[in-house]
Amino acid sequence: MDLRQLRCFIAVAETLHFGQAAQALDMLPASLGRHIKMLEESLGCRLLNRTTRNVSLTDAGSRFVGPAREIIKRTNDLEAMFRQTRTDTASVLRVGAIDSAAAGLMPRLLSHFRESHPEIDIQLLEQKTIRLLPQLLSGRLDIAIVRPPAALDPRLASRHLFFETAVVAIPDGHPLAARATVSVGDMADQPLIVPDRKSRPHSHDLTMKLFAEAGLTARVAQIAEEKQTIVNLVSSGVGLAIVPRWTARLAVGGVTYVPLDVPAGSARNKLALSAVWLRDTRVPARDAFLAELDKHMEELETSA
CATH class of the missing domain: 3.40.190.10 (Periplasmic binding protein-like II)
Known part of the structure; x- marks a missing residue:
């Protein structure tokens, strides 16, 4: 049993979700799973019940999580005490x-x-x-x-x-580029460029959730990672993209930025x-x- 295993177990115990716990710890779910398995093997008991749909604590896991948190807290306090190298005059x-x-x-x-x-x-x-x-x-x-x-x-x-304020990046000359605002419904049949979820989960989920909340399915034409690439793809006519308003400062020609009419709801929280x-x-x-x-x-x- 080591501290890494304890932190992995606590993260899963708090989220009851291997993917979210792995993201919080900046590691792959498979690696997280191995740490949990090694911890259970060292203790000789199961701490988590896992199915394809749910994760829950076993009785042993429920008893173990409190003392595990206390160990990690004491370790963190000790690290903070000796890692504090900054002074009041830090420049x-x-x-x-x-x-x-x-x-x-x-x-x-x-x-x-x-x-x-x-x-x-x-x-x-x-x-x-x-x-x-x-x-x-x-x-x-x-x-x-x-x-x-x-x-x-x-x-x-x-x-x-x-x-942040969301806008829609639209190729110049596109019918929607002349609008004062654009709604998700206006983009129902339009090809979309969305960020890669692995590297930009919030921006990816914003687009997908806005469409889901409107009862629509996003028509994804292209996945891209960097904002500069996304805007360049818009400029070339590949599709539209929902982006933060600051993206307009990238000064890519051939793109119009129109305010997105975002309904009140949880999707807005993605920015x-x-x-x-x-x-x-x-x-x-x-x-x-x-x-x-x-x-x-x-x-x-x-x-x-």
């Missing part, structure tokens, strides 16, 4: 951001931050959520602006910021942004960054 803040935040939020926020705190240098890393969260846990980042994961590691703290950082650590520069976020939140949300 470098390491910030991670997904592409939406790096292009849409950070330019304005950094302008304000540098004006208020010229003594603090910012190191900015742009990456996907699944790559940024492990770097927070390892101490390589102080804070990250990400899509909130389905299950957040208990070692991390988070704060919801706002929801949420959150600030995430390592719990129980004291980083004055990070606190100053969060304060600047709060101070200018209304302006930042309006421009998102």
Whole structure:
């Protein structure tokens, strides 16, 4: 039995879903399953009941999860105590951001931050959520602006910021490009370009869920990963794409961005942004960054 196995078991116990637990831990479901199996073999009993549809705790699992959480909490507290190498006079803040935040939020926020705190240098890393969260846990980042994961590691703290505005990228000359707004129903028979779910689950699920909530099936013509690629495919006439409003700043010719008429509902939450950082650590520069976020939140949300 080791700490990795305990963390895997706790993640599954909290989500009762191997896929969500694996995503939260940035690992493959098969690898997660192996860690759980090794833990059960070392204890000599089953901790989880698994079927093709459901996951549940056994009686042994229910008794084991509490003490396991306590072991992990004590380990985390010990790590935090000895990993705290920052001082009150730290002059470098390491910030991670997904592409939406790096292009849409950070330019304005950094302008304000540098004006208020010229003594603090910012190191900015742009990456996907699944790559940024492990770097927070390892101490390589102080804070990250990400899509909130389905299950957040208990070692991390988070704060919801706002929801980004969704627009539809449409080829110039397309009949929908002249509209003031576009609804999901307007796109019912249109070919769509959607992000790869493995690397961009939130953006992928936004499109699919909007269509599902409207009682429609998305007509996916092309899967792509990067926003730049998606917009270039729109420009070439491959299809339409639902994207965050900041994507218009990519300056790709031949594309019109029309506001998406999003009905009130859960699908809109897929474009949420959150600030995430390592719990129980004291980083004055990070606190100053969060304060600047709060101070200018209304302006930042309006421009998102």
